[in-house]
Each structure stands twice: as structure tokens, then as C-alpha cells.
Amino acid sequence: MNAETTSRQPILAIEHVAVHFGGLIAISDMNFHVGEGELVSLIGPNGAGKTTAFNVITGFLKPTKGRVTFRGTSLNGLKPHEVTSLGLVRTFQRTSVFDKITVFENVLIGLHRRTAASLFGTLMSLPKERNAEAALREQAWEILKLVGIDHQADELGGSLPYGDQRLLGVALALAADPSALLLDEPVSGMNASETARFVSLLNKLRAKGKTILLVEHDMPMVMGVSDRIVVLNYGRIIANGTPSEIQNDPEVIQAYLGQGVKHA
Amino acid sequence: MKRFLPYIAVAFFASVPLWLQDQYFLHTLVVSGIFMLAAMSLNLLLGYTGQLSLGHVAFFGIGAYVSALTSLGFSVSIFGFQITHEPWPPVVGVILGTLVAGICGYLIGKLAFRVRGAYFVIVSISFAEVVRLVALNWVELTNGPLALPGIPPLTIGFEWTGYATLWGKAQNYYVVLVAIIIAYVIIKRLVYSPFGRAMIALRENETLAMSVGISVTKYLVLAAIFAGAMAGTAGGLYAHYIQIIDPMVFMFLNTVTMVIMVITGGKGTLAGPLVGGLIFGLAPVVLRSYVGPELQWILYGLLMILIVFVLPDGIVPAIERWFGRSSGNADDQRPLTLETSKAPQS
Amino acid sequence: DDINIGVNMPLTGAFAASGDYVTNGAKIAVEEINAKGGVLGRKLNLIIEDNKSNPTEAAAVTEKLIVRDQVPVLLGAWGSSLTLATMPKLMQYQVPMVVETSGANKITESGNPYVFRIAATQHIEAKGFEEKLGLFNIKKVDFLVINNDWGRSTVTEFTKMLENKSIQVGYVEMMDQATQDVSSQLSKLKGSDSDTIIVTTAVEQLTLVLKQAQALGIDKQIITTGGSQNPDQLIEQAGSAAENTTHLVFFAPWEPDSTASPDKTKAFIDAWKAKGYDFAGLTESFRGYDGMQVIAAAIEKAGAVDPAAIQKALWDTKVDVLNGAVSFAKVGQAGAESAQSTPNIYFGKIENGKVHVLR
Amino acid sequence: MDQLLQHLVNTLIMGGTYALLGIGLTLIFGIMKIVNFTHGELYAFGAYMMYFFAVILGMDFFLSIAFAIVAGMVLGAAIEFTLLRTKRGADIDTTMILMIGAWIVLQNAEQLTWGGIAKSVPSPLPTEPLVIGPISISYLRAMVLLIALMLIAGTYLVINRTKLGKAMRATFQDSGTAALMGVNISAIYTMTFALGSALAAAAGALLGPVFVIAPTMGDLASLKAFAIVILGGLGNITGAAIGGFILAFSEEIGAGYISSGYRDAMGFLIIIIVLLFKPTGLFARSERIG
Amino acid sequence: MLEIRNLVCRYGKVTALKGISLTVPEKQLVVLVGANGAGKSTTLRAISGLVPAASGGIFFCGQEITGMSASRILSLGIAHCPEGRRVFPHMTVLENLEMGCYLRSDGKEISSDLDRIFSLFPRLAERRKQVAGTLSGGEQQMLAIGRAMMSRPKLIMFDEPSLGLAPNIVEQTFAIIQSIRESGTTVLMVEQNAYAALDMCNYAYLLEAGSMVLEGPGEKLINDPHVREAYLGAGLAHA
Ligand SMILES: Nc1ncnc2c1ncn2[C@@H]1O[C@H](COP(=O)(O)OP(=O)(O)OP(=O)(O)O)[C@@H](O)[C@H]1O
Numbered sequence A: 001m002n003a004e005t006t007s008r009q010p011i012l013a014i015e016h017v018a019v020h021f022g023g024l025i026a027i028s029d030m031n032f033h034v035g036e037g038e039l040v041s042l043i044g045p046n047g048a049g050k051t052t053a054f055n056v057i058t059g060f061l062k063p064t065k066g067r068v069t070f071r072g073t074s075l076n077g078l079k080p081h082e083v084t085s086l087g088l089v090r091t092f093q094r095t096s097v098f099d100k101i102t103v104f105e106n107v108l109i110g111l112h113r114r115t116a117a118s119l120f121g122t123l124m125s126l127p128k129e130r131n132a133e134a135a136l137r138e139q140a141w142e143i144l145k146l147v148g149i150d151h152q153a154d155e156l157g158g159s160l161p162y163g164d165q166r167l168l169g170v171a172l173a174l175a176a177d178p179s180a181l182l183l184d185e186p187v188s189g190m191n192a193s194e195t196a197r198f199v200s201l202l203n204k205l206r207a208k209g210k211t212i213l214l215v216e217h218d219m220p221m222v223m224g225v226s227d228r229i230v231v232l233n234y235g236r237i238i239a240n241g242t243p244s245e246i247q248n249d250p251e252v253i254q255a256y257l258g259q260g261v262k263h264a
Numbered sequence B: 001m002k003r004f005l006p007y008i009a010v011a012f013f014a015s016v017p018l019w020l021q022d023q024y025f026l027h028t029l030v031v032s033g034i035f036m037l038a039a040m041s042l043n044l045l046l047g048y049t050g051q052l053s054l055g056h057v058a059f060f061g062i063g064a065y066v067s068a069l070t071s072l073g074f075s076v077s078i079f080g081f082q083i084t085h086e087p088w089p090p091v092v093g094v095i096l097g098t099l100v101a102g103i104c105g106y107l108i109g110k111l112a113f114r115v116r117g118a119y120f121v122i123v124s125i126s127f128a129e130v131v132r133l134v135a136l137n138w139v140e141l142t143n144g145p146l147a148l149p150g151i152p153p154l155t156i157g158f159e160w161t162g163y164a165t166l167w168g169k170a171q172n173y174y175v176v177l178v179a180i181i182i183a184y185v186i187i188k189r190l191v192y193s194p195f196g197r198a199m200i201a202l203r204e205n206e207t208l209a210m211s212v213g214i215s216v217t218k219y220l221v222l223a224a225i226f227a228g229a230m231a232g233t234a235g236g237l238y239a240h241y242i243q244i245i246d247p248m249v250f251m252f253l254n255t256v257t258m259v260i261m262v263i264t265g266g267k268g269t270l271a272g273p274l275v276g277g278l279i280f281g282l283a284p285v286v287l288r289s290y291v292g293p294e295l296q297w298i299l300y301g302l303l304m305i306l307i308v309f310v311l312p313d314g315i316v317p318a319i320e321r322w323f324g325r326s327s328g329n330a331d332d333q334r335p336l337t338l339e340t341s342k343a344p345q346s
Numbered sequence C: 001d002d003i004n005i006g007v008n009m010p011l012t013g014a015f016a017a018s019g020d021y022v023t024n025g026a027k028i029a030v031e032e033i034n035a036k037g038g039v040l041g042r043k044l045n046l047i048i049e050d051n052k053s054n055p056t057e058a059a060a061v062t063e064k065l066i067v068r069d070q071v072p073v074l075l076g077a078w079g080s081s082l083t084l085a086t087m088p089k090l091m092q093y094q095v096p097m098v099v100e101t102s103g104a105n106k107i108t109e110s111g112n113p114y115v116f117r118i119a120a121t122q123h124i125e126a127k128g129f130e131e132k133l134g135l136f137n138i139k140k141v142d143f144l145v146i147n148n149d150w151g152r153s154t155v156t157e158f159t160k161m162l163e164n165k166s167i168q169v170g171y172v173e174m175m176d177q178a179t180q181d182v183s184s185q186l187s188k189l190k191g192s193d194s195d196t197i198i199v200t201t202a203v204e205q206l207t208l209v210l211k212q213a214q215a216l217g218i219d220k221q222i223i224t225t226g227g228s229q230n231p232d233q234l235i236e237q238a239g240s241a242a243e244n245t246t247h248l249v250f251f252a253p254w255e256p257d258s259t260a261s262p263d264k265t266k267a268f269i270d271a272w273k274a275k276g277y278d279f280a281g282l283t284e285s286f287r288g289y290d291g292m293q294v295i296a297a298a299i300e301k302a303g304a305v306d307p308a309a310i311q312k313a314l315w316d317t318k319v320d321v322l323n324g325a326v327s328f329a330k331v332g333q334a335g336a337e338s339a340q341s342t343p344n345i346y347f348g349k350i351e352n353g354k355v356h357v358l359r
Numbered sequence D: 001m002d003q004l005l006q007h008l009v010n011t012l013i014m015g016g017t018y019a020l021l022g023i024g025l026t027l028i029f030g031i032m033k034i035v036n037f038t039h040g041e042l043y044a045f046g047a048y049m050m051y052f053f054a055v056i057l058g059m060d061f062f063l064s065i066a067f068a069i070v071a072g073m074v075l076g077a078a079i080e081f082t083l084l085r086t087k088r089g090a091d092i093d094t095t096m097i098l099m100i101g102a103w104i105v106l107q108n109a110e111q112l113t114w115g116g117i118a119k120s121v122p123s124p125l126p127t128e129p130l131v132i133g134p135i136s137i138s139y140l141r142a143m144v145l146l147i148a149l150m151l152i153a154g155t156y157l158v159i160n161r162t163k164l165g166k167a168m169r170a171t172f173q174d175s176g177t178a179a180l181m182g183v184n185i186s187a188i189y190t191m192t193f194a195l196g197s198a199l200a201a202a203a204g205a206l207l208g209p210v211f212v213i214a215p216t217m218g219d220l221a222s223l224k225a226f227a228i229v230i231l232g233g234l235g236n237i238t239g240a241a242i243g244g245f246i247l248a249f250s251e252e253i254g255a256g257y258i259s260s261g262y263r264d265a266m267g268f269l270i271i272i273i274v275l276l277f278k279p280t281g282l283f284a285r286s287e288r289i290g
Numbered sequence E: 001m002l003e004i005r006n007l008v009c010r011y012g013k014v015t016a017l018k019g020i021s022l023t024v025p026e027k028q029l030v031v032l033v034g035a036n037g038a039g040k041s042t043t044l045r046a047i048s049g050l051v052p053a054a055s056g057g058i059f060f061c062g063q064e065i066t067g068m069s070a071s072r073i074l075s076l077g078i079a080h081c082p083e084g085r086r087v088f089p090h091m092t093v094l095e096n097l098e099m100g101c102y103l104r105s106d107g108k109e110i111s112s113d114l115d116r117i118f119s120l121f122p123r124l125a126e127r128r129k130q131v132a133g134t135l136s137g138g139e140q141q142m143l144a145i146g147r148a149m150m151s152r153p154k155l156i157m158f159d160e161p162s163l164g165l166a167p168n169i170v171e172q173t174f175a176i177i178q179s180i181r182e183s184g185t186t187v188l189m190v191e192q193n194a195y196a197a198l199d200m201c202n203y204a205y206l207l208e209a210g211s212m213v214l215e216g217p218g219e220k221l222i223n224d225p226h227v228r229e230a231y232l233g234a235g236l237a238h239a
């Protein structure tokens, strides 16, 4: 296994995390770092524990053992919204948008962290609150454009086609103003061309200095965008290295990649 | 047109005591108004945060008891300490009732929002039942089933101005009307703000809401505080208007009445509880003049069923849709949304 | 044109059965009065409103009867909390009401000069019981009562009286109005060393208490109070469980001859039966009948259909009704006294499936 | 000690009753997710039907029970068919309002039909209790317990061991997908509601002779049934049964040793406490996020 | 075997299918490709009776099935493995699979089919008693595929079967689908992994915004410049 191949400042550290569900061990020992501005992919067979790892990092699950730190702060015991407020935001593997609300309002809700309204001011309807509201709408609009679903702003979230719902999910996460973004299979259900467009969105985000941790089964994409790849199998890390190192790791090929890696 | 609707409604309702001769009808309007206020507060929980609270009458009753006891005075011994309270003016009672009910909202919110959905429904019912049983059995304070009679009517004024007692129906009617307007404005500002959006987000998808940084407890508790306090105000007004309360104020049917008002009117809409409240506040009066006792109830039940059948989202969304359609931008798929994007021209 | 009289009764909800009985009793009285030519040459007409067993409604109904129907006098409102809820309205509009069933002391103590009660308070019941203590052999008593004003004041008044007579009081157990299972309370009473259980609750729950007491093998003297227990209904519904129980009542239709006015009683029972009503309802319905008789007598005396005149006349009304003689005495707050009449009390004991009056 | 023994026996008997009330509702509320306010009315309906068959028509006691259960099943199916069929997939409070409406209508229809005066049904079993040392048990109530346990076991088997039960659970977890598996969704909706209603009516038919039958008897029954279902965890048959016994136990002990005024409060307090520590009932199932 | 003529489907005001026609011959593998929201899933849902047809007809083995209930259609031999897993979350893996053969009553064969699925997806065998809702995304997808196979249909429809599966499992799944077809079952598949899908199919359709715009054998579509640009990602460089 490779040593940490990053020279960047590690901001997210997963330290010897284990997760058990009753007798079932979903993660046995997970230990890796993500550096500032880095794009790290977490891959592995189905049921390896990737989503579980996301759940632990973002406070939806308490680890049985170990801890997670973000910019030096321990995340143990924090609630999901507290983790988010530190700038660590995730998307979900299963499509997750506010179904019965318009796309635009979805993003407005996502902007929750950026609102400056006070309860008193709101009830008194002070000018400051009204201006803040106008500013939010502006921001919502920008995010929709960035993700490329602005033409659907007035559609209901739930009536978007599957792929666009996934984009909306990303827009929601971006609205929460993350400095580090955790994406759980963002391009599943997208075809190659849609994926390519998503990759260019990823690149824009990287250019803005966002740190990204990506879970994805689309190997061409993962190999193309990742700075580094961590491979998980049965809750253990079996490899950690650059895309080319991973691509040729026999254990990874055996457990995960199979023979036809070079599709497309 | 739509913008002026609330003002037209207020003007109309403000004029009612001026031309309405029938005092009994005015009485019905006052009582319905009090229940509408309670229904509006329930709507905050049920309509905006999606928490089906079937114990809402607890806040109403707590407001009523606190207000009544404040203005009647009491003397109880708790763990050997004798606590005696001399009567205060009724207005202070209503304010205290509002505060105490709000605090109960806070406590219940903190505790009960650990559970969701069906479980919350039962916890809320249980809470109301426990409060009812306390009111029934803590005879020293509440007089238990013997009721608290002789609650003074509301008075307005200060020590140096002298007090005006609100005996009349018209005066009470205006007090209730003003309370409803204030509650309406508060709820409107709240739900159209980031606070309200957070509540709606929790209603729609809690996990997702958390993931964008919305604190579940904070917003549910906030809603519970406001809902509790407003229901408390309604309870206080009720106590001073009816002038007697007993543990029957906590009866489940009162919660059911509020729920009916909210859902038939249109949950999650500002005007819903008011429209529903007017219909189901007046329905018994209308029915009473035509049919026998059991049939009154049966028709009342059928009316509810009919409204839900014909207008599943409630009356107000249906009217809005109808308005929308006739003005040419119909969209019947979105009764729950707050607003459209109104893109800035950039 | 007719004289309208308001009746404020629970016709739906928890107390519907009793409210119905009382209302039917009132109707029979009105028919009888009208058949004899009415009052002041005018016919009486009842305006009956359902208060839904709910105090808020009781107040609303009073408002309606007084304001819209302009009734000069009311009969109502069965339960104490229902009656209490109507009282501010009486005060506000200065209209008198004859209270036929409610027994809470509060009603006559709260300074409302518009209530005229022909029902017994628990204090009156306790005194009646005291007079007849000799009929029973009691050393120690437990209570099992409904958890409301009625049950609770029964405990207070009877305890006072019993302790004066050096009879011990043991457990006091409560049951909620809607409770169907009282085995836990009864199990506790079964284990106590008292010889008598005083039970106060409505007839439905009484049936349950007796049946469950039998199932638990409780073998103590059971005496019920309250006056609306319908011993006949108990016999029918509780069967052998009702054997040897004694019931404090205000009307004894089983032995008309032992009542205050046997002829009237017989006539009333005949009228009741003629309508096909349940015999068991008599111990409630007589209240409605008596109440209407009192109202009619008062209007006659007043000579005018006007609330103030009727209120004034009620004070001087003396009339013989099924229960006995009604005449009102001043009780409660000085200067704003309410009126209370003192009804007669009987004890009916169930033996071999029949009720007989203890003497 | 004797008193405690009697309390424990009472718990057993009352618990069976509560469990019976609970399992019917656990199907409708727990599995179908309908806040079924008509449950108590179906309970009352079962009791009145018992009265109708056994007293008015003079039929055999046990046969009347069976007929009353069938009547409850038919009424349940009718309610589903008229009120709920077109409202499938509507949210929980829409159907709740319909059920509240039906509750009000049914209760008052009952009063209109039968009058407000309570009815009672004589039982053919000996009224003198069975006495074993310090404890007494009524034969009737022992029979109720026995039948209740049988019905609970039967329902458990149907839901967990048969194809029908599996189809029911599948339908209410994801009706679209269940349809894809070949399940006749409409039939399952009606059947589940009818089955739950039949169980409520069974409780009424069995308890009618034990208690008295009155139009408002269903209200408290409804409330308790909800509580029991929640204690046991939604949709969990064994949970509902155990929940029934826990509720009975807490009420019995609360009334026997604390204060009978707070007897009903005990049950609700237990619920609040249980849910605060185990927010999804005593027998929760695991969920996952993401 | 399956034929669709001028099918129109609507969701409220949205017209998702604007009169499409399509044929699936017996024992063939037909693929439906198209962008997000083109109406692919709607097509499958219409066939299996989950969404009503506004107009047009669907015929299976010469019989019109438009308007039939989902269970009727299944009993005629059309199975549908829906998009996005849709397992029964509170039932165990085994119960989910048993739901797949709800209409079958041949006990013995059922258990041999179960064994086959467990040997195809050993991951599921390990988790036979686990509640499906707690499975990982990919495990649920395997379960959904296995469940659809349990009904032994004449025609099986897969909606994006590779969604969320690991690359080696994707390969394996495609191999299984091939073998299903080889064993005589007709397959209609919607797939975003267009290259692989077109590569293995007999015939393919391209759906865009609710209309069929192109059809032909797999290679024809692979080589079509529009398809290459819009669906296969050629010409758009990966970063
Ligand atoms: N709440 C839970 N209860 C029991 N087991 C669980 C729970 N959540 C996850 N698991 C199990 O833990 C293992 C890891 O699941 P996880 O969702 O993390 O996998 P994954 O790596 O994201 O897989 P995929 O690529 O298929 O999404 C799986 O085998 C799953 O069945």
C-alpha cells in the first residue's frame, strides 16, 4: 500500500474508523486523509462501506471506533447540520431533492447557511432582512446556472428526470457553501456525455479551490478526475494511490475492476 | 386583486358588529375566532413543519388555566411550601398564559421532537392527556373537575387610566379580530422567511434538510414555541370570554376541531385555517336550526368528508388554483410551494 | 302565542342517555300542562337544544336560547360543569334557570341569583343518608367514585358526615368517566378491611363496577349514591351482580305508594309507559317533569312572561311535584343568594331481581 | 401479596383485551399508515352487532361472536371501498380527516340506531368467579383472553408466514413495485382494512358482554389502541401484543399502588417515557440513511 | 412479441411520450437509449401497466394489453425491473425474492431458481436474512435484478440495471442478461451505459424528448455521429 501521496495540507482526516451494525461489520478499519483542494475518490465493491463512511463523516452515523477530524476539529458527536456548518457538505447516493417544491426553492432552502436573518428582524420585517432575501435569490440563480439546470427553475424537484435530479442534489449541496464536498455516485444514471458535462462542473469547482471526496463506480470518470484514489473492500482499505497505480493493482482488479476497465 | 384580499377581508370583518343584529351569531363568531386562532397556530406545526400534533389542545388549555388562575388567584402548597397568588388583571393573565404555553411548546418541542410521524402523533396525544389528568386531579390548584368559575372578563387599561371591562360581545369580537390579525402577520413573516423555509424543508425531507445545515431541533422547537404561545393566547381569550373552565377544555374533540379547520381550509396556507375555521365554526350553528342533534353531527362529519373528497388539498389551494386558471397561468401541480423564482434580470 | 321555555340538555356525547330521559320527562310535563289549558291561558312550548355534553356548547346554547329565542326561563343543564358554564350567561342576561340534576355546591355558592336548584347537593344527600344510617350496619367505608365534581364532592360530604358518626373511612378510589375496567381499583378495595363500599357514578359505569366486583368475588355491602342510578337498568344489565345492592334515589317508581304524591307518580309512570319509554329511565326523567312543573307554577305566579317577574316568582313558588314539595331557600353569597330546594331521599334495595324501598 | 397477585391476574386478563384492540389497529395504522379514528367505532360496532345477534335475534352466544366479526369485516371493507379507495397515496392527514369524519358519522349513527342507553349482553358462562386461593377470575374474561390470544397468533401467522401477509407488507412499503410483482393492490388494500376492522369488531364482540355497550365506548378504546400500537412499534404484531400487556400492567400497578385518579395517565406516561428513550417504540426496526 | 403503436403518455400536463412505436421480437435483446427525461422509463412503465396510456396501443403476443392491470400483465409474462432499485425496504432479502415469484406456485422450481440467484450474486446469499432497506445501493440493485428474474417471464424489462453497480458486477450483470436472452427469454433494456448496451443488443431505439428518432442494429447507432456526440461522450474530452 502506498504512503500518503499528498503534499497538500490534509484537512479531512479519517482515523481508524470502524462501524458495526449489530454483528455486521460495515467498516473494520478505515484510515485516510484528504488534502486541501484535492480530489480524492473512494471506490470499492458494492457494500464495501463507502456510503457508510460518508454517513460517519457527516454525522449521520456514530462510528463504533475511531474519529474523523475536519480542519483540526473532531467531528465526533456533531449532528449533521453542525458538520455542514463547518463547511463539509454531502450529496446522497439515492436521489434526494425536495420533491414537491420548485427547483428554485430547493436551492433557496440549500442556501440556509448563508442567510443572515434574525428572528426579531424577520418578525418586524426590517429592511436588512428584506435585502438579505433579495441577495439570496441572486445567489440561488447563480448556482442554478453553474450546475446548468436554470431553465428548469420553476419545475417541481420531483418531476425532473433522474439525471437532472442528481444535478439538483449537487446544486443543493453547493448552496450550502461547502469548502469540502462529498459526492456519493453523482453521475450514476447519466450517460457518457452527461457525465462529461458533470466532469467539467467538477473542474470548475476545483478551480474555485473546493476539496472533493468522490464515491463513484464510473471508472473512466474516476480515473480521469482523481488526484488520488482510495480503495475499500469489505470495510478495509486495500489500496491508496494515484489513478495509474490503482488501475494496475492486481488486488483492486480482482476485487473490483474486473477485466473490462477500458470501456468507452 | 389578490394583494388586496386580506385588507378587504379585514375591513369586512371589522364592520360586522356594526350591522349584525343577532347577538347569538356574534357570540358564535367570537368563539369560532378563538378556535381559528388556535387552528392557525396548529397550522404552523401541521402545515409548515409537517408534524401532526394531535395534542394541540394542551397548549390551549394551559393558556386558559394560566390566564384564569392569574386573574382569579390561588393558593397551593408544594412540598410543604405555601404559595399564594393574589389576583392580577386579566390582560396580564392572557400574556402570562401565552408565555407559559410558549414555554411548554419549548419543552415539548425539545422532548417530543425526538420522535416523528406516527410516533409524534401519539406522544402529542399522550401529552395532552397527561395535562388533562393533572388538571383533573390537582384539585388544590385547578379545582379539578369542580371547574374554575367566575373568571373575570378582559379589562383594558392601566392603573392610572382606570379599567374598561369588556363585557360586550362586540368588544370581545374586536379583541379576537386583532389577535387573529397579529397572529396572521407573525405567521406570514415567519413562513416567508428563511425560518419558514427551513421548517418546510424539514417537512419535505428531513435528512436532506439536515445535510444542507438545517438544525432539526432548532426549527421544530421554534415552530412549537410559536404554535404553543398562540394557542395559549387563544386559550386565555377563551377563558375570559366563557368565564369558566374545567378539565373538559382538554377534550380530544377540541383538538379535532382545530385539525378539521386546518386541513379542510388548506394546511400550509396562510388563509386555510381561517376559511376552514369559519366554515366549521359556523356549521354547527347552521345545522342546529335545521336538524336534530345526532343528525347535526352526522351532517358535520359528512361535510368534512365531502370537502376532503372534492378538494383534497383544502379549500384555499383550490380557490387559488381556480383563480390561477382563470387568469391563465394555471399550474395544478403545486399547492405546496411558496413562491416562484422571479428571476432577476441580470 | 305560546310561551317558549328553553331546555339545555346533553342529547349527544357522553351524557346523551340521561339528557334524553330528562328531556322526555319535561315533554310529558308540558303535554300535561297544556292539556289542562296551559299557563296564563297560553300553551307552553319547549325549545330543546343539545349542549353536546360539552361546556363550551352549553354556554353557546344558553346564548342562543336567550338571545335568539328570547326564552324567559330555562331548564338545564344536567351535568355540573355544563350548568356552571351556562351561569355567566344567566347573570349577563338576567334570566333564571331551574337546575334539575347538577349537584355541585359551587353552583349555588358562586353568587348567582338566577339559579334555582331542585336537585340535591351532595351535602343534602349526605344528610339524608345520615337520617337513615340505622338501616345499615356500617363500621368502615371505602369509596369508589367517578373522577369529577360529583364523585369528589360526594366523598367530601359523606366523609364529613360519616366521621361525625364515628364511622371510619378507608380507601378513596377514583375512576375516569370513560373507564370501562375498574378491576384494579376493586382489587384494592377487595383487600381492605372495610365492610361497605359507597359507589358514585353514572348507571353505565355502575353496571361495570357491579359486574367486576362480582367477578373479583367482592362480598361487601355496596351502596350507591347520586340518585340517577336506575336500579331497574342495573337489574337488567348486571343481573345477579346487582343483588343485595342499595341505591340512594330521589324517586321511587317501584312503590308509588311510598312516594310523596302517589297519584301523580302513578299518572307520570302511566304517561311514560304510554310513550313506550324504558321503565329504567324514570329515576332520571322525573327531574325533567318536576322542573317543568316548577317553571309552570312560577310563570303562573308571576302572571307575566318576563324573566325578572319569573325570577321573583320562583322565590315564592311552592309546589308539590313527584319528589315531594319544592320550595326555595336562600343559600350562598350574601346579597346574591342562589335558590335551593331540599328534595326527598329514598333507598331502594335490590333483592331477588326486584327493587324495594327501605323504610 | 394477595393484592399483588390479583393485580397480576388482572393485568393478564386486561392485557389480552388491550392486545386484541392493538393488533387490529397495527394493521391499519402500522402497516397501511392510516390514522384510523374509526377503529373505536368498529369496536363499538362489533359490540352492538353482538347485542343484535345474541339478544335481539337470540342466537347462540358463540355463533353471534362469529357473526359480529364478519359484520365488522363487511363494514371495514365498505369504509375502505367508499372513503379510502380513491385516496390511495394521499398523505397521512388527508386520510386521517376522512377517518375523523367517518368516526363522527358512525358514532352518531350508532346513537340514532340504538339510543344512548347502554346495552348489555348476558353470557352463558357462570357469573360466579373461579376462585383459586386469594385470586378470582371470571370465566367470561378468561375466555376472552383465550380467544384474544388465538386471534393474535392467527394474525401473526397470516402476516408473517403467508403469501397474503407478505403481499400486504409489500403493498404498503411500495405499492407500485408490489403491483409489478403481480399483487392485486386494490384487493390487498380492501382486505387489510377489512381484516383490521374485523379484529376491532372481534374485540367489541368479546368485550361487549364483559362491559356494557354504549355509543361512546369506542373513544377510549381508540386512544388506547393507538398507544398500544406505538408501544409495540408500528406494524409489529408481537409488539402490539406485548404493548397491550405493558399498558395493562402499568395501569394496574398505577391504580393499585399510586393513585387511581392517575390510572389512565400511567399508560400515557409510560408511552412518553418509552418513546423518549426508544423513539421508534420498544421493538424498533433499523433504518438507513443515504 | 411486443409491439407498441403510437403510444402517448402524460403526467398531468407533461406529455412524456408523444406517440412512439417500437417492436421487440421474440428471443431478442432490444435496447432503448436516450437522454435524461427522454421517456425511457415511462415507456417501460406503460408496458407494465404502471402508467396509463393516453392513446395508442400495446400488444403482447398478439394480445392487446393496453389498460390492463399490472398484475394481469405480469401474469401474461412481462416482468419489469424498475428504475432506482425499489426493493421492499422492511422485508428481508429472501422475502423480496419470494415476492418476485408471487404469482408462481411451483414450489420446487422456485427453490432452484432461488439457488441460482444466490449463486449469481453471492453477496445476496451472505445477506439473505438482512432487511433490504439496509443493503448498500449496489446490493439493492442486485436484489432488484434477481427479483425480476424470479417470475420466470417471457419478456423481462430492465430499467438501468447497471445503476450503482461496481464495474466487475456490471460486467457480470450484462453477462447474466446475455444468458437470460440465450436461455430464450426476450429482453427489453434501458441503459445509460450506452456503449456496452448497444454493443450487446440485437436492435436498438433512440428516444429523444418523447419521440423515437433513430432505430437499427446496435452498430448502426454506435456509428451514428449524433449518437456518438450526445450519448457516447465522443468529442467531449474527459478532463
Ligand atoms: N443500517 C444498516 N444496518 C445494517 N447493515 C447496514 C446498514 N447500513 C449499511 N449496512 C451494510 O453495510 C455494508 C456497507 O454499506 P454501504 O452502503 O456503505 O456500501 P457502499 O460501499 O456504499 O456500497 P454501494 O457501492 O453498493 O453503494 C453493506 O453490506 C450494507 O448492507
Ligand SMILES: Nc1ncnc2c1ncn2[C@@H]1O[C@H](COP(=O)(O)OP(=O)(O)OP(=O)(O)O)[C@@H](O)[C@H]1O
Pocket: A158, A159, A160, A161, A162, A163, A164, A189, E011, E012, E014, E015, E016, E034, E035, E036, E037, E038, E039, E040, E041, E042, E043, E083
Ligand atoms: N411522476 C411524474 N410526474 C410528472 N412528470 C414526470 C413524472 N415522471 C416523469 N415525468 C416526466 O416525464 C418525462 C419522461 O420521464 P422518464 O422518467 O420516462 O425519463 P427517462 O428517459 O427514464 O429519464 P432518465 O434517464 O432520467 O431515467 C420527463 O420529462 C419527466 O420530467
Ligand SMILES: [Mg+2]
Pocket: A050, A051, A052, A093, E136, E137, E138
Ligand atoms: Mg453506497
Ligand SMILES: [Mg+2]
Pocket: A162, E040, E041, E042, E083, E159
Ligand atoms: Mg428513467
